[in-house]
Amino acid sequence: MKREVPLVITIVTGIVIIVTFVIPHNPFGTLQDRLTNWFIIVSGFTTLLGLDSLIQYHLVKIRDRRKESGYSIVLLLSFFITFALGLYSWIKFKSPLEPISPTGWIYNFVLLPLQGTMFAILAFFITSAAYRAFRVKSLESTLLLLTACLVMLARVPAGNWIWAQIAHLIGAVFHSVNGNQLAQTKVLSEPTNWVLAVPQMAAKRGINFGISLGAIAMSIRIILGVERTWLAS
Amino acid sequence: MRRSLFAVLVCLALPGPSRMRAQALVPVNQDSSPASPDATFQPFKFNMSAKDAPNDGGGYIDLEWNVFPLDSGTLETFAGYRVFRASKREGPFDSVGFTRPSGPQDSALSVTATYTDSVRDGKPFFYYVRAFGPAGFALSDTVGPAKSSAQWFHTRRLNFLLLAVLFGVLLILYIERAKKGKMFVRRIAGLDAIEDAVGRATEMGRPILFSFGLSVLNDVTTMAALSIFGRVARKSAEYATPLLCPNNDPLVMTAARETAKQAYTEAGRPDLYNETNISFLTSDQFGYAAGVDGIVMREKPGAVFWQGYFYAEALILAETGHSVGAIQIAGTTSIEQLPFFVVACDYTLIGEEMFAASSYLNPEPQMMGSLKGEDFLKAIIMILLIVLAVVGSIGVILSGAKGTSPLSQFFAKVVDWFTQV
Numbered sequence: 001m002k003r004e005v006p007l008v009i010t011i012v013t014g015i016v017i018i019v020t021f022v023i024p025h026n027p028f029g030t031l032q033d034r035l036t037n038w039f040i041i042v043s044g045f046t047t048l049l050g051l052d053s054l055i056q057y058h059l060v061k062i063r064d065r066r067k068e069s070g071y072s073i074v075l076l077l078s079f080f081i082t083f084a085l086g087l088y089s090w091i092k093f094k095s096p097l098e099p100i101s102p103t104g105w106i107y108n109f110v111l112l113p114l115q116g117t118m119f120a121i122l123a124f125f126i127t128s129a130a131y132r133a134f135r136v137k138s139l140e141s142t143l144l145l146l147t148a149c150l151v152m153l154a155r156v157p158a159g160n161w162i163w164a165q166i167a168h169l170i171g172a173v174f175h176s177v178n179g180n181q182l183a184q185t186k187v188l189s190e191p192t193n194w195v196l197a198v199p200q201m202a203a204k205r206g207i208n209f210g211i212s213l214g215a216i217a218m219s220i221r222i223i224l225g226v227e228r229t230w231l232a233s
Numbered sequence: 234m235r236r237s238l239f240a241v242l243v244c245l246a247l248p249g250p251s252r253m254r255a256q257a258l259v260p261v262n263q264d265s266s267p268a269s270p271d272a273t274f275q276p277f278k279f280n281m282s283a284k285d286a287p288n289d290g291g292g293y294i295d296l297e298w299n300v301f302p303l304d305s306g307t308l309e310t311f312a313g314y315r316v317f318r319a320s321k322r323e324g325p326f327d328s329v330g331f332t333r334p335s336g337p338q339d340s341a342l343s344v345t346a347t348y349t350d351s352v353r354d355g356k357p358f359f360y361y362v363r364a365f366g367p368a369g370f371a372l373s374d375t376v377g378p379a380k381s382s383a384q385w386f387h388t389r390r391l392n393f394l395l396l397a398v399l400f401g402v403l404l405i406l407y408i409e410r411a412k413k414g415k416m417f418v419r420r421i422a423g424l425d426a427i428e429d430a431v432g433r434a435t436e437m438g439r440p441i442l443f444s445f446g447l448s449v450l451n452d453v454t455t456m457a458a459l460s461i462f463g464r465v466a467r468k469s470a471e472y473a474t475p476l477l478c479p480n481n482d483p484l485v486m487t488a489a490r491e492t493a494k495q496a497y498t499e500a501g502r503p504d505l506y507n508e509t510n511i512s513f514l515t516s517d518q519f520g521y522a523a524g525v526d527g528i529v530m531r532e533k534p535g536a537v538f539w540q541g542y543f544y545a546e547a548l549i550l551a552e553t554g555h556s557v558g559a560i561q562i563a564g565t566t567s568i569e570q571l572p573f574f575v576v577a578c579d580y581t582l583i584g585e586e587m588f589a590a591s592s593y594l595n596p597e598p599q600m601m602g603s604l605k606g607e608d609f610l611k612a613i614i615m616i617l618l619i620v621l622a623v624v625g626s627i628g629v630i631l632s633g634a635k636g637t638s639p640l641s642q643f644f645a646k647v648v649d650w651f652t653q654v
Contacts, residue, residue, distance in 0.1 A: 050483030
């Protein structure tokens with residue numbers, strides 16, 4: 001029964017959603033929006049589940065005096081202080097999102113800089129990952145290295161500057177070549193645009209086809225009740 | 234004085250109903266228009282039409298008319314169109330809306346302006362528009378009656394229905410075929426490596442970390458990731474290795490807990506199941522990345538699974554996993570993040586391989602059949618793409634860029650049919 005009921009709900013809901021997509025007449029036309037609203041309401045309640053899990057996890061860590069449980073104390077203190085200040089801001093400023101409220105201050109001067117810092121770390125990780133990926137080990141990795149260098153150079157102002165210097169140097173060495181004219185040619189941007197528009201786009205679209213068909217097949221399997229791995233208990 | 238006289242003469246020259254409208258509308262215009270023109274523009278054929286909005290649940294009427302010659306996108310010469318509506322042809326008409334095309338128009342006859350009016354179903358309505366600017370105004374003929382109604386079939390979604398039926402039939406056919414005999418599926422290294430990864434973590438005495446990324450439960454990718462999670466949980470139960478799963482979405486956390494509980498029970502080790510190991514972290518993207526990175530650095534997992542939908546945090550997570558020497562198996566349907574995972578992880582499930590995971594891990598006839606049906610449809614799409622590319626190219630060669638040859642027109646119709654929603 002614990003398996004059958006969710007399965008029936010899934011099958012009926014899946015078929016109804018497909019039907020509502022092609023029947024705009026009421027009550028079908030608005031049914032999808034209504035179901036989406038139900039989902040949002042249910043999701044709202046599950047936030048409480050999430051908070052319960054978070055607090056329990058860290059309380060257990062502190063109780064058991066596990067290694068580095070100090071972080072858990074910091075997290076719980078931050079949580080409860082922010083929550084209390086949110087309530088205070090709500091009463092005093094009518095909204096916890098008001099920029100001059102304490103929670104507005106926390107958001108602007110603590111949360112946003114922390115988010116920015118995490119995002120900025122990505123630059124360093126890209127460098128370390130690129131270093132590993134671009135090592136010349138085979139023909140494929142060499143091609144990848146050359147293409148990546150070309151695309152990166154074409155995307156930064158320094159790339160055009162480097163090409164201009166090379167063009168002027170060629171012009172100075174070979175008098176038959178006009179260095180200024182050569183510097184104007186789109187040696188970097190044209191091949192880069194081609195790489196992005198043709199081979200890269202072809203690969204992306206191929207993967208996209210696979211993903212879309214895979215998602216459709218998975219959805220049909222779920223709707224028909226063939227796919228039951230998500231039905232845990 | 235001369236302008237007023239001219240306006241009166243023009244109003245007298247207009248046909249009956251329009252004249253009545255023009256006289257009745259002067260106060261409305263003074264209230265609602267940015268200017269108070271007192272002279273009419275040159276006569277203009279609006280060719281206005283009012284029709285029930287197609288393929289909707291009712292409540293809307295679509296209006297369409299030729300754009301006015303002064304509609305060049307500059308407010309100095311032209312302000313816009315005011316739409317008037319009445320339940321009777323003779324009025325009284327009320328202003329129901331205002332519209333103006335956003336950009337310059339090249340030709341008044343080739344481009345049309347539109348307005349969708351919200352009305353009650355089944356009731357007849359009459360419309361006209363008033364094109365106006367600082368220098369004057371022009372009125373269209375009254376059109377109607379137009380009634381709105383709800384439709385029982387969305388004709389522009391016939392393509393979706395036919396393809397869904399075709400795909401469904403193909404899947405059922407292949408499922409039936411799979412029941413009769415064994416089907417071949419190529420090896421997927423990332424899925425084969427699950428046992429090795431769990432075994433390695435066990436040998437090293439380290440936990441396993443599984444992340445769904447920023448996936449939400451109503452995403453099919455999450456469903457696919459859950460089936461992989463089930464397999465990982467079962468293996469971790471068999472090897473008695475702790476499984477950590479920090480979550481970004483409370484609903485996904487709940488589903489993951491249920492899946493893990495079931496897997497531990499099936500493996501005969503329900504005692505090892507620890508609910509607090511599958512926890513909620515935060516819904517914030519970079520907060521989640523920071524939290525998971527912290528767990529990776531503290532717990533130093535021997536195996537890490539990044540399965541689900543990831544955004545910019547993908548490389549931050551995968552590089553941290555790499556830095557602690559964990560074997561990493563990633564899988565995502567986010568094309569932008571795939572290269573990062575390919576670079577930073579030992580194995581990567583690329584897009585559709587994630588969806589094939591449940592069939593691959595549970596090779597039952599129904600599951601394998603659906604995989605084969607998917608492949609067959611992919612082959613049809615590939616053939617269709619090649620044929621259409623050839624047809625479209627020949628059409629362009631025969632007729633140039635204008636696309637006037639029958640082949641070009643056929644190509645345009647097929648593309649339109651496939652892309653209409």
